[in-house]
Structure formats: C-alpha cells, structure tokens
Amino acid sequence: MDDAVRFLVRARAGRQCEYCHLPEEYAAFTPFHIEHIIAKQHGGTDARANLALACHHCNFHKGPNLSGIDPVTRRIVKLFHPRRHVWPYHFVWAGARLIGRTAIGRATIAVLQMNDPDAFKDRQALIAEGVFPTP
Numbered sequence: 001m002d003d004a005v006r007f008l009v010r011a012r013a014g015r016q017c018e019y020c021h022l023p024e025e026y027a028a029f030t031p032f033h034i035e036h037i038i039a040k041q042h043g044g045t046d047a048r049a050n051l052a053l054a055c056h057h058c059n060f061h062k063g064p065n066l067s068g069i070d071p072v073t074r075r076i077v078k079l080f081h082p083r084r085h086v087w088p089y090h091f092v093w094a095g096a097r098l099i100g101r102t103a104i105g106r107a108t109i110a111v112l113q114m115n116d117p118d119a120f121k122d123r124q125a126l127i128a129e130g131v132f133p134t135p
C-alpha cells in the first residue's frame with residue numbers, strides 16, 4: 001500500500017474513524033490505521049473498496065472479525081462495513097454513548113467495544129470541548 005492510497009483513504013474518511021467517528025486530530029494514539037475491512041486472512045485485498053480509516057481502539061478490537069452476535073436477538077450478524085453500509089442507518093449518538101439502531105450496529109458496538117469506559121470518557125471530553133460529534 002503506497003502513500004497515495006493512504007492519503008486517499010484518510011481524506012475519504014474525513015480524517016475520522018469510520019466506525020466510531022473519533023476525529024484523528026483529537027485522538028491520543030495517532031496516526032489512525034488503514035484497516036482492511038475484510039482481513040487479508042479472509043481473502044481481503046488492498047483494493048480501496050476494502051480499506052477504511054480506523055482509530056486504534058476500533059482497529060484493535062475489530063481485528064480480523066467479520067461478524068458478531070447481536071446482543072438483542074442473539075443472532076450472528078455481519079459487522080458494519082464502512083464501504084457498503086450507511087453509518088446513520090446503523091448507529092445514533094445518545095450523548096457520548098453510541099446506540100446500535102440495527103442488529104449490525106449493535107453487534108459492531110459489542111465486538112469493537114465502542115462504549116467502553118475509556119472511549120466514553122474521551123468522547124465526553126470532546127463533547128465538552130464542542131468538537132464532537134462531527135457533522
């Protein structure tokens with residue numbers, strides 16, 4: 001993956017995590033990762049359609065996972081796919097807490113641990129500064 005592709009992925013994402021929307025400029029651990037949505041171990045490629053910008057927290061917890069268990073229905077569902085799914089359809093903010101509106105949203109929040117206490121506190125601080133969530 002060359003620098004031009006990295007630049008494109010970062011710009012396409014608006015320099016925010018494509019899962020939790022944390023802005024890269026306010027994150028503790030930077031730069032964010034250029035993530036393979038379908039991991040290479042599952043046959044994912046370096047094609048731009050398979051790449052997303054992910055913060056350290058989301059990238060670490062997603063790992064090579066492609067699916068999770070919806071905590072409401074207990075069914076196995078695909079994780080949120082930043083290139084194929086529309087974020088506001090699957091997620092909504094309730095203050096600093098991210099709510100899954102769909103099975104995909106709920107399973108993604110669970111697998112990526114998007115509401116863990118540290119992420120929640122970081123978002124509360126950004127909300128207090130008036131820089132989150134971004135439009």
Ligand SMILES: [Zn+2]
Pocket residue numbers: 017018019020021022054055056057058059
């Ligand atoms: Zn994130």
